[in-house]
Amino acid sequence: MNGKLLAVGGVAVLLLAGVGGAFVAGLGPFQAESSGEDISEFPTETAPDDTATADDGSDADGGAASTPPFAFTVDAIEECGRTCRDVTSTLTNQQNSTAEDITVYTRIYAGNTTDGGDVVWEGSEGVGTLEAEESYTTTRRVDLSFGDAYAIERADGWITVRTTVETADRSVTLSDQRKVA
Known part of the structure; x- marks a missing residue:
């Protein structure tokens, strides 16, 4: 027995x-319920010749540095489960001209880091065309596995969000660190 x-x-x-x-x-x-996308290559920032800046912050012609071409803000974060959040964000074209063929790529890393780390979520969103000063708002579901949530917990609750805005003629990468847990 x-x-x-x-x-x-x-x-x-x-x-x-x-x-x-x-x-x-x-x-x-x-x-985790992923964004449904497998981003094999994550674009990074490239600066066209007409917006290159010198070390002193002036533009290539010696004038003051211009406003960044895009602004990206997180407007709301709503809980949809223990490891799930609905994130509403807005992309604004701050240029004086139309931006075409826009795609926004986002990766969330566990930790307060500038050199990447464990990717816990990634997704992309086709925006299309934004006129000068026009904005695009969307809500995406960020649903992490328990393993990814644990990776964030091990990083003292910090995440790094790296967003690249890719257009027909440039790519701009924005990065933000947040304590979420």
């Missing part, structure tokens, strides 16, 4: 260890 009890207990321990491992790794039924 003790042999059967020991065998059943061993199976239960193995089963719990497997489920616990999947829980921490974010696999199986515990996997």
